[in-house]
Amino acid sequence: MLIRIPKRSDERESAVTDPEIYRQRRVFMQQCAAGMAGLAGGLLVGGQVQAGLIIGTPRSSPYSTDEELTPMHAATHYNNFYELGYKKEDPSRNAAALITEPWTVEVEGYCENPGTYAVEDLVPMDQLEERIYRLRCVEAWSMVIPWVGVPLATALKKLRPTSQARYVAFQTILDPENLPGQRRDVLDWPYVEGLRIDEAMHPLTLLTVGMYGQVLPNQNGAPIRIIVPWKYGFKSIKSIVRIRFVEGQPPTAWNQATPHEYGFYSNVNPEVNHPRWSQRRERRIGEFRKRQTLMFNGYAEEVAHLYSGMDLHKYF
């Protein structure tokens, strides 16, 4: 896990913080106004997520947009994270139910370095970048969020996928005893997602451990998730415990639930009608008027070539 140094000392945190790792990673941490309870991610005090822990000063990126940021409170209190409840305000309320320590990621399938990895084995903390991305939910709302992470490609290259690895499959934690949303079969748990290997290796795809300069709050998919900014939000799987390199297109959770509504690709596309939401416009959270939705969420220049020759109405 990421390291945080509470200013107001706390036994448990100081006990787990390894000063050597701290030094190595040059991660400058600060403590913000909260107790120890939820240090693993969201800090819960009276049901409210307190300001989290500062990750330091990650490098800025040319991939960042200069659009106005969505307030952090909005991005952390309006979440689709069904494991923590099915309503937008549930994940922040139930954030403490996600236990992020200890946390390991199983790496399997067609790669040279399978095994069990800690978060910091996959995410080199001295290479953290801030990426300010548009986030477009399939429900026709959007946000602008400064994520902190490293390109997923950085991590995947270390795992050395073989030529048979044509897709990467991801899996979210399965913990029905603690996660209230997993007690009912609203989705076929655990949540699974997948990317084609070239999508996974694309420099925009971010292996994410923080947002707004802070450790990811639990309701935003702590401790490790991906962000794929040109796809609808549900592709950006949260709280990853398994990465598997596979040959065939892996199953994905929402596609399994409602195949005619959610395709494997789920690229943001204003031209492809969704049975529930017209995808032509979106409401940027905090705005009154709706905006036009952009092809590939405005990342067409970077990613359109991945799909050249494909019928995007068929492969939606």
Added chain:
Amino acid sequence: MHTPTAAGWVKPALFLLCLVPAIDLAHGAWTNTLGVNPLETLTRSTGTWTLRFLLLTLLITPLIRVMRTPALLRYRRMLGLFAFFYASIHLGTYLWFDKFFDWQEIWLDIQDRLFITAGVTAFLLLVPLALTSTRRAQRALGNAWNRLHRLIYVATTAGLLHYFWLVKADYLEPIIYASIFAALMLARIRKPSTVSVSRVS
């Protein structure tokens, strides 16, 4: 309990009670406490209250039978009109905040999206009921009034379908509302001596 004197203040009190959700929403909108997506909160909440008031309206008939208090009937029209009131705000939030009165897009929406088709249908079915809710219309229509107002069963069914079809995965709440509706309908069918309630009055 339901003596004429009691009814004198019960009705205005009930009226204010029925307004509480609207006042609460207006207050929330004014103080900006409707959450991260306040326009969505407005739409969701008024939709839910429409359904609740429809079910409350449908509750009156079985309640009269069970409690043998025909006086309850005097509150039915108000509950029905509140259902229409919340339905109107609900539709209004969609037309304005969601579509910004882009009629072409609204028409496409009605054609493309079944849950919108069902929702608009439910609203349109409520319109004649609201229009003929006056005592005068009741008298003028006679027996036809009773038949006309059975449309509330169809409108509620359409409203429930609207709810089912808009939900992504968690069907618990629509199932609860549908079960209550089913129970209220069963309560009507069971009694062989089904008498049209309005004749009780």
